[in-house]
Amino acid sequence: MKKKLVSVMLTTAMTAALLAGCGSQAAAPAAAPADAAEATAEEAPAADEAVAEEAAPAATGEGSVYLLNFKPETDDAWQELAATYTSQTGTEVTVLTAADGTYSTTLQSELAKSDAPTIFTIGNTTAAQTWDDYTYDLAGTALYDHLTDKALSINYNGKVAGIANCYECYGIIYNKTILEGYCGMDNAVISSVDEINSLEKLNAVATDINSRVDEINAALGTDLTEAFASAGLDDSSSWRFSGHLAGLALYYDFKDAGCDLTAGQSTISGKYLKDFKNVWDMYVGTSAADPALLTSGSFSAEAELGMGEAVFYQNGDWEFSAFSNPDNGYLVTTDDLAMMPIYFGVDDANEGLAVGTENYWAVNSQASQENIDATLAFLEWVITSDEGRMAISDTMGLTAPFDTFTGEFASKNAFAAAANEYASQGKTAVAWSFNATPNVDDWRADVVAAMVEYTCNGGDWSGVESAFVDGWANQWTLANE
């Protein structure tokens, strides 16, 4: 009898140890006796890891918050903010950050768990459609009331499914100091930076700079190698073109069609692809990078601008923190940097920077009411408390679309300020029309493949047109069936 009891106990201990690897909270403490029995010594670290990774909120009955963070670069700031909130209010806040590029994968598996995230990020209307069963109606919440521009929310299926937690702008980042120095040179194409107000002008300047790099270096003491930073077509950079640059072609297309600029429509005309080609040819043609090698992933356009090797670099205001962070060792200072619109050759006189967002907070409607309440309280605290506002505008360097971010909490991002300046000059901000892209990864992959064929292998531009236009209609049908 006694033997039987021992055997049952041992079995339990061993099973528990094996289960611990699965990361279940219930099983984790049970792994301890197994260690004592020395049954499965190697399981122990696995169990520890699982516990550390989960760090799931204890069920205190008050409700808890679990934020699945989208931006890896803001992880530290969120962890700190969560700790501050917990120490002030006692509410448990867990922050988990998905590794770069794995958000949808992580979200999919996390939402299936019993301790699912209570706050997650959705990027666009398509995502709101995917997660329709999981999005809580945010209308009437403090978060929504504080939102300055109600267009910065996603309305889907009769509810406010997501609220932007930041808005961003993209355009062409340029090195003001070098460009002004160039303007002062004798036979320069322009005599003042302000003269660049169209694609034609920009192209002329970029071409001139690129062909006279040595002369400029001698005159200004710079280390230029090219006008435009490399237009990498590898996965870490191609989204700048298949997403952001393509966004302008889509924007003018949707504008002609008269449909919602960020929700899009089932077909596109491709009328502005010739402009897309012009800009793309300029990027590739005025850069030192060998077009055939653009897929290698060995280029870092950010570093090229940061080290003063390039004058122009198409990207967004999120780059501001990279350039202002002294740890990166860049030679440019924030005073050197400014941003101009991506002149597209369509309506250059009225075009401003592209302003929008891909980051909307959504609250998990399938969480318990207690957790939803705790979550909404936490979010309100984030956008109203000093700690929260400081973390968002200062530490994370984001521009928040809430009316509480005034005075010292206003964004310090110089690029974001440029967006406002263009707007105050009466220029129209370009909407983020690429947010409408159906099956965004698939569509972009096909467009990039065609661009690679065109740029690196001497293929035909019609391939890009076909991937762009036909691909869109195809993916739209799939995504909406």
Add this chain to the structure above:
Amino acid sequence: MEKSMKKFAPIFLWPTMIAFAIGFLIPFVYGIFLSFCKFTTVTDWEWVGLKNYGRIFYVNGVLDTTFLHSLWYTALFTVTSVLVINIVAFAIAMLLTKGIKGTNLFRTAFFLPNLIGGIVLSYIWLMIFNAILQNYSKTIVSTQWTAFWGLIIVVCWQQIGYMMIIYVAGIQNVPGELIEAAKIDGASSFQLLKSVIIPLLMPTITICTFLSLTNGFKLFDQNLALTGGNPGKMSQLLALNIYDTMYGTQGWQGVGQAKAVIFFIMVAIIAIIQNKLTTSKEVES
């Protein structure tokens, strides 16, 4: 004896069986079930019957060749890698059982690459390849064939050492008196290889071909890190294609699952056939 086996079964058998069920059997059966469903998270599904299977090949009313392309690409990759890995591993194993100086050092050196994880290995090779290829204005993802040979090189480099160790063990088990007898009978070294060593090595060959075959079919890490499926989706092997369908295409989790089921059936059939073929050639010494 039988009584005590029954008595101790709970201690020794159950934990493993339970773990096996939780970690393998249940997800496997559930996965097959999900291939007939439309789902966003695994707990939130809706039965759609065979629709997912149809969608693997027919999309928007036209034949979709993405899956078929990655199917033949994977098949070609597997055949090539199985041949190269086994032939080279066998050749090295033969060399390293001849008692040349520094045998142990060589064995260790050849085995080492296998200890590095696939992702790290591929990133390092990616740099090497691109550094070399840039002299020819090419990158590893310039065409599907540069990607193909890149994958072959990485996988061979990683697995040859592993297979070599298995072959070394097999060759050392060939009885010396048999070889000696063959030599006395006047067998040439080629005859010795063909009629004595290889027949006796059949069990080892079975294992090595099985391992390299299944490894080739389910290759994922190296594919993801080295080429990422580029250019386009032209260098996607099956596993990456399934992953991409699952997470890349809106509402296609079920289709990814259906592909995975087809993939499993295919690999199982091929592995069984291969096993039968090589096992039937095994002889007793």
